[in-house]
Amino acid sequence: MLERRIEEENAKYAAQRKAQVGTGERNEKIRTYNFPQNRVTDHRVEVTLYNLLNFMEGDIDPILEPLMTQELEEKLAALQG
Numbered sequence: 001m002l003e004r005r006i007e008e009e010n011a012k013y014a015a016q017r018k019a020q021v022g023t024g025e026r027n028e029k030i031r032t033y034n035f036p037q038n039r040v041t042d043h044r045v046e047v048t049l050y051n052l053l054n055f056m057e058g059d060i061d062p063i064l065e066p067l068m069t070q071e072l073e074e075k076l077a078a079l080q081g
């Protein structure tokens with residue numbers, strides 16, 4: 001009985017870890033940095049900026065704001081659903 005409980009806990013932990021890590025395939029990419037075109041794209045919110053240098057120096061608000069809005073909308077939808 002103890003062994004079965006340990007196996008269940010290990011399986012649950014492995015499933016959580018796999019969900020966090022993902023598969024690493026191209027369709028799971030979050031952001032693309034294109035230095036020759038001075039462009040950064042966040043694929044989660046479909047935002048593209050054409051000022052990569054400023055973004056790399058810490059001016060991330062143009063991408064942060066849509067991400068925060070999306071997260072808030074998801075939380076509201078979860079509460080309503």
